[in-house]
Amino acid sequence: MEALAHVNYWAAIALAMIGLYAIIAPSNLIKKLIGLGMFQSAIFLIYITAGKVEGGTAPIIDAAYEVYSNPLPHVLILTAIVVAVSTLAVGLALTVAIKRAYGTVEEDEIVEQDRR
Amino acid sequence: MIATHLPALQVALPLIAAPLCILLRRDRYAWAFTTLVCWGLLAVAALLLDRVMSEGPISYRLGGWAPPIGIEYRLDGVNAFVLLILAGTAALMMPYARQSVEREVAPERRHLFYAMFLLALTGLLGIVATGDAFNVYVFLEISSLASYVLIAQGRRRQALAASFQYLILGTIGASLILVGIGFLYAKTGTLNIADLGVRVHALGEAPAILAAFAFITVGVLIKLALFPFHVWLPNAYAYAPSMVSAFLAATATKVGAYLLLRFVFTVFGAPFAFGTLPLKEILLSLSLVAVLAGSLAAVFQTDLKRLLAFSSIGQIGYLGVGIGLASVTGVTGALVHVFNHALMKGGLFLAAGTIAYRLGTTDLSALNGLGRRMPFTMAAVVIGGLGLVGVPVTSGFVSKWYLVQGAFEEGLWPAALFVLLGSLIALAYVGRLVEAAYFRAAPADAEPVREAPWAMQLSTWALIAGSLYFGLHTELTVGIAERAAAALLGAP
Numbered sequence: 001m002e003a004l005a006h007v008n009y010w011a012a013i014a015l016a017m018i019g020l021y022a023i024i025a026p027s028n029l030i031k032k033l034i035g036l037g038m039f040q041s042a043i044f045l046i047y048i049t050a051g052k053v054e055g056g057t058a059p060i061i062d063a064a065y066e067v068y069s070n071p072l073p074h075v076l077i078l079t080a081i082v083v084a085v086s087t088l089a090v091g092l093a094l095t096v097a098i099k100r101a102y103g104t105v106e107e108d109e110i111v112e113q114d115r116r
Numbered sequence: 117m118i119a120t121h122l123p124a125l126q127v128a129l130p131l132i133a134a135p136l137c138i139l140l141r142r143d144r145y146a147w148a149f150t151t152l153v154c155w156g157l158l159a160v161a162a163l164l165l166d167r168v169m170s171e172g173p174i175s176y177r178l179g180g181w182a183p184p185i186g187i188e189y190r191l192d193g194v195n196a197f198v199l200l201i202l203a204g205t206a207a208l209m210m211p212y213a214r215q216s217v218e219r220e221v222a223p224e225r226r227h228l229f230y231a232m233f234l235l236a237l238t239g240l241l242g243i244v245a246t247g248d249a250f251n252v253y254v255f256l257e258i259s260s261l262a263s264y265v266l267i268a269q270g271r272r273r274q275a276l277a278a279s280f281q282y283l284i285l286g287t288i289g290a291s292l293i294l295v296g297i298g299f300l301y302a303k304t305g306t307l308n309i310a311d312l313g314v315r316v317h318a319l320g321e322a323p324a325i326l327a328a329f330a331f332i333t334v335g336v337l338i339k340l341a342l343f344p345f346h347v348w349l350p351n352a353y354a355y356a357p358s359m360v361s362a363f364l365a366a367t368a369t370k371v372g373a374y375l376l377l378r379f380v381f382t383v384f385g386a387p388f389a390f391g392t393l394p395l396k397e398i399l400l401s402l403s404l405v406a407v408l409a410g411s412l413a414a415v416f417q418t419d420l421k422r423l424l425a426f427s428s429i430g431q432i433g434y435l436g437v438g439i440g441l442a443s444v445t446g447v448t449g450a451l452v453h454v455f456n457h458a459l460m461k462g463g464l465f466l467a468a469g470t471i472a473y474r475l476g477t478t479d480l481s482a483l484n485g486l487g488r489r490m491p492f493t494m495a496a497v498v499i500g501g502l503g504l505v506g507v508p509v510t511s512g513f514v515s516k517w518y519l520v521q522g523a524f525e526e527g528l529w530p531a532a533l534f535v536l537l538g539s540l541i542a543l544a545y546v547g548r549l550v551e552a553a554y555f556r557a558a559p560a561d562a563e564p565v566r567e568a569p570w571a572m573q574l575s576t577w578a579l580i581a582g583s584l585y586f587g588l589h590t591e592l593t594v595g596i597a598e599r600a601a602a603a604l605l606g607a608p
Binding site for chain 2: 023032039047050080086094097098110114
């Protein structure tokens with residue numbers, strides 16, 4: 001039952017691996033970016049899970065509560081999400097430019113065109 | 117008053133200057149403004165290094181919050197030295213930038229180019245200055261995102277594909293560092309690097325710490341482009357605009373080396389990394405393969421910029437050897453090589469850029485007979501190349517001297533042998549350049565070429581002359597590096 005206690009982590013690891021696979025396997029650049037997004041999100045989930053304190057409530061000081069969840073991971077991940085969005089934006093902008101220059105977003109066709 | 121805020125100024129100045137560059141719109145104004153900022157940064161870095169050397173480490177509290185809860189900028193001999201390298205190369209390259217960028221970047225994008233350049237510099241300076249692990253990640257991504265954009269500005273379309281490849285690998289690398297920092301935080305409850313060092317030590321061999329170490333090391337190695345994580349580097353450097361190739365080759369991988377030093381020695385500690393875990397064996401074997409494979413691949417390139425890029429992979433191997441030796445001499449060698457290689461490779465990429473400026477190509481066949489037609493540029497290439505080989509009098513000799521000496525101290529004579537073998541191979545690829553430029557005649561139908569503009573010469577020669585100067589006057593670099601290495605290793 002120990003494994004079940006860490007179900008959040010297992011889910012995050014599974015997501016990260018699916019994301020990594022989606023970066024490596026497809027030839028389509030958009031799909032790679034989707035995989036990259038999944039990989040990053042999975043890591044964010046690890047942080048959020050680690051920040052949860054069992055029985056803790058939202059970290060707003062109130063006389064009725066004594067246990068609070070750790071708010072710091074949320075703040076960190078808020079920053080990391082901004083970074084991930086920027087990365088995705090740059091990646092998509094590059095994909096648009098690649099489509100204009102090569103007429104395709106398939107990696108193998110790009111490699112093929114460059115070889116010629 | 118301002119003196120106490122210098123550490124923050126080092127990072128905030130280019131960050132504030134970048135959007136101002138966009139507002140300036142005219143590319144000449146943006147260039148002049150960026151030049152001013154870069155020289156200002158160099159002055160700040162020099163003042164900081166001077167203070168660290170005379171008064172010891174500086175701790176700066178961002179927003180006045182006390183560490184370890186508040187964010188701290190902590191400057192010791194290591195990062196003050198690297199800050200000087202970053203600001204110095206940026207400042208010296210700025211005279212070169214105007215004409216090179218005018219030739220290679222579309223007019224409507226030039227002021228944006230300088231804004232991106234400043235952002236990349238912000239990120240690199242931030243990684244080095246900060247004493248907060250999460251800050252490292254954020255600054256790493258700032259510099260990386262700006263470099264992806266800068267690389268994509270190359271004139272040929274391959275630049276776009278190279279930039280995309282770098283984006284994917286760079287993001288994976290940064291994400292791995294992020295996981296590692298997350299594990300460290302979950303286990304210790306702190307993000308302050310100095311504080312982490314104390315608490316990680318107390319935890320010993322907890323599995324989460326082992327995992328954090330693995331994640332961070334692999335992530336940093338991707339950013340450092342140490343073999344076998346180097347695949348993104350050759351294309352990115354070969355197709356980027358000349359100015360960007362030179363700047364990234366001189367700075368980005370050096371920051372990777374700094375991060376490796378900082379995490380391995382300050383956070384995890386040498387006994388953990390080299391005693392509990394086999395980092396020494398891993399790092400040394402990867403680095404020695406990098407030295408050989410990178411240099412060998414450079415011999416067979418047909419394009420000057422690609423040749424220099426592969427040579428960089430070999431030279432990064434030398435940095436890895438120095439760090440892997442984990443002795444004061446080895447780390448001194450690595451730090452000195454960070455400095456020297458920034459000068460040499462920066463100067464060489466700038467020289468390649470001036471050749472591209474005049475000839476429109478950096479293909480090796482275009483170099484035939486160029487020794488007579490562009491004597492100053494080719495002389496710079498030869499001196500820089502001899503530095504890569506490690507010929508005495510050049511600064512490359514100094515760093516290799518310390519690496520070989522460090523290897524012998526540890527009784528690792530095969531490592532010393534590999535370092536020397538790498539130099540021999542470097543002689544082969546530098547020899548190819550010399551042969552083409554001086555011993556082959558220019559094609560009969562070659563168009564007359566003039567020597568490059570003086571401003572571009574100035575930057576190139578400033579870096580190359582620096583590499584000669586610091587080959588003869590080693591007290592400054594070696595003196596600082598030795599103290600920094602001793603501090604990192606906790607030696608008295």
